[in-house]
Amino acid sequence: MTTLVPVTYKGGVYRHDEIMDLIDDLGGYIVQKHVMAQDVVLQSFVPRDDIDLIRQIAKPLAGEVVEAPLVGTEIAVVSPSLEIHHLPHTSCDIAEYLRRAGAKTNMVGLSRGFGKRIANLNDEERDVINEHDLAVYVLGSFEECIRQKFPVLRRGIHVPIVVTGAPDRETLMRIIDPPVEGYVGGVGRIMHRFKRPEELAKLDELVDEVSRTLDARRDELARDPLSVFPPRLMAIVEEQIHEVTMLTHPTPVTAQMEGLRVKLPYDLYADAVRALKVADGVTVGDIADVTPSRMRNYILVRIKPFSETRVLV
Amino acid sequence: MPPLNYFVVESPDEVGRDAYERIAGDVLQDLDLIKVVDRLHIYVDPKVPIFVAAGVLRHMPRAIRVADFANVNRSENEIVLDIGDETYLAPLLQKLWILYGKENVEQPDRFTVVLPAGTAGEEDLEQMVVADPSETLYKDVIYALQYIAPEGFKVRRQYIRDGKFYYVASEDTLPVDIVETMVVPIFEKMGVTL
Numbered sequence: 001m002t003t004l005v006p007v008t009y010k011g012g013v014y015r016h017d018e019i020m021d022l023i024d025d026l027g028g029y030i031v032q033k034h035v036m037a038q039d040v041v042l043q044s045f046v047p048r049d050d051i052d053l054i055r056q057i058a059k060p061l062a063g064e065v066v067e068a069p070l071v072g073t074e075i076a077v078v079s080p081s082l083e084i085h086h087l088p089h090t091s092c093d094i095a096e097y098l099r100r101a102g103a104k105t106n107m108v109g110l111s112r113g114f115g116k117r118i119a120n121l122n123d124e125e126r127d128v129i130n131e132h133d134l135a136v137y138v139l140g141s142f143e144e145c146i147r148q149k150f151p152v153l154r155r156g157i158h159v160p161i162v163v164t165g166a167p168d169r170e171t172l173m174r175i176i177d178p179p180v181e182g183y184v185g186g187v188g189r190i191m192h193r194f195k196r197p198e199e200l201a202k203l204d205e206l207v208d209e210v211s212r213t214l215d216a217r218r219d220e221l222a223r224d225p226l227s228v229f230p231p232r233l234m235a236i237v238e239e240q241i242h243e244v245t246m247l248t249h250p251t252p253v254t255a256q257m258e259g260l261r262v263k264l265p266y267d268l269y270a271d272a273v274r275a276l277k278v279a280d281g282v283t284v285g286d287i288a289d290v291t292p293s294r295m296r297n298y299i300l301v302r303i304k305p306f307s308e309t310r311v312l313v
Numbered sequence: 314m315p316p317l318n319y320f321v322v323e324s325p326d327e328v329g330r331d332a333y334e335r336i337a338g339d340v341l342q343d344l345d346l347i348k349v350v351d352r353l354h355i356y357v358d359p360k361v362p363i364f365v366a367a368g369v370l371r372h373m374p375r376a377i378r379v380a381d382f383a384n385v386n387r388s389e390n391e392i393v394l395d396i397g398d399e400t401y402l403a404p405l406l407q408k409l410w411i412l413y414g415k416e417n418v419e420q421p422d423r424f425t426v427v428l429p430a431g432t433a434g435e436e437d438l439e440q441m442v443v444a445d446p447s448e449t450l451y452k453d454v455i456y457a458l459q460y461i462a463p464e465g466f467k468v469r470r471q472y473i474r475d476g477k478f479y480y481v482a483s484e485d486t487l488p489v490d491i492v493e494t495m496v497v498p499i500f501e502k503m504g505v506t507l
Binding site: 080081083084085086114115116117118119140141142143144145166167168171188189190191192 | 326328329332333335336339340343359360362460463464465466467484485
């Protein structure tokens with residue numbers, strides 16, 4: 001079986017459809033397509049052996065193919081509030097940097113995430129964060145505050161968490177109990193754009209930490225694989241439900257590590273999604289849970305593992 | 314950072330102290346207040362919790378008059394204002410409309426305002442006060458401190474008068490004598506009496 005690896009293709013608009021066709025023909029999947037003026041960025045999964053072929057074909061088009069460890073993941077960047085104290089620099093810079101590594105990031109601004117005595121997490125915030133593959137908590141400058149309020153902010157969260165804050169990594173590891181999956185120290189509240197080498201190094205460290213955490217999850221998934229590879233299901237949804245193509249969202253169908261978020265109203269489309277044929281005699285409803293998402297009125301598709309369905313498409 | 318004459322950040326948390334020094338520098342720079350603030354002392358302790366910022370302003374900017382940004386040319390039947398700097402054009406027009414009526418204030422292009430001599434001949438137009446930057450400066454300084462202070466510190470007391478300012482904030486109710494116990498000593502460190 002060919003292994004699909006996550007890559008980002010960056011090139012011009014000119015003849016980029018050839019690259020898209022090529023990825024399709026090779027059995028790869030395009031998870032996200034961004035057209036910005038004359039540039040195109042394709043976040044995709046391609047067979048490992050064919051990367052060189054794509055590079056070769058993309059060469060005359062001045063396109064480049066780089067490995068992007070976070071393609072096909074949806075990450076929540078959780079900020080204690082959407083006040084000027086955290087935005088734009090810390091939260092947006094982090095979200096944007098993760099996007100460059102291929103992730104789809106959503107910013108979650110808590111309504112009452114500030115203040116160590118009054119901080120809390122409501123049920124909607126908790127459920128929305130739990131719909132992601134990973135949550136990055138962007139916390140502040142004081143050890144004392146992080147120690148006191150982090151237990152409240154993580155209550156009920158079962159997805160992996162990576163914490164950033166001004167205290168160094170060791171301090172963060174010491175004050176956070178029970179431990180979380182990743183720590184990046186030396187960030188905290190920064191009121192200017194991340195542009196100095198040491199700040200960019202911190203962002204790289206964050207990407208490494210996030211991809212290490214997600215790789216661990218991928219290894220776990222490999223032991224009991226999902227019934228269908230999410231980007232494959234995404235291609236099926238996009239092909240068969242034509243309303244998806246009319247949505248104006250940047251990612252009308254968002255691929256996650258273990259499912260999809262389909263940005264169509266649940267009430268009207270859930271049955272159509274459940275009835276989609278994945279293979280002969282197998283529908284989406286057989287191999288996945290189709291549930292309402294807490295994010296607007298979207299549909300959340302959670303693919304069940306092989307051990308549960310005995311189906312592998 | 315900054316050409317302040319005195320800039321000290323104190324905190325029991327060493328990492329937090331460094332972070333707040335950078336934050337304060339960035340905010341003052343962003344809001345263009347470096348030239349306005351002369352001395353600034355910040356004390357922050359998340360364990361109490363308390364945030365105190367106290368300081369002294371440099372000179373306050375004076376009121377802006379018409380002569381500062383426009384030439385007033387009087388002729389027999391009209392007065393032509395030749396605008397040099399558009400920054401205060403909007404408040405100037407507002408004032409002129411109130412004084413002379415909209416129909417009498419003509420603006421043939423961006424840099425010219427024409428008034429008929431009959432309606433606006435006598436007053437000392439050059440000396441008319443158009444805007445007072447110190448009004449917004451007070452707001453800017455308080456906004457900057459609000460921006461610097463930790464976000465959860467919502468209970469606050471602020472003061473700005475005669476070139477001196479302080480801003481005390483906490484998560485909990487502030488003690489009645491907080492100014493005497495915390496702010497006055499900080500002003501003493503800067504060599505100023507409140």
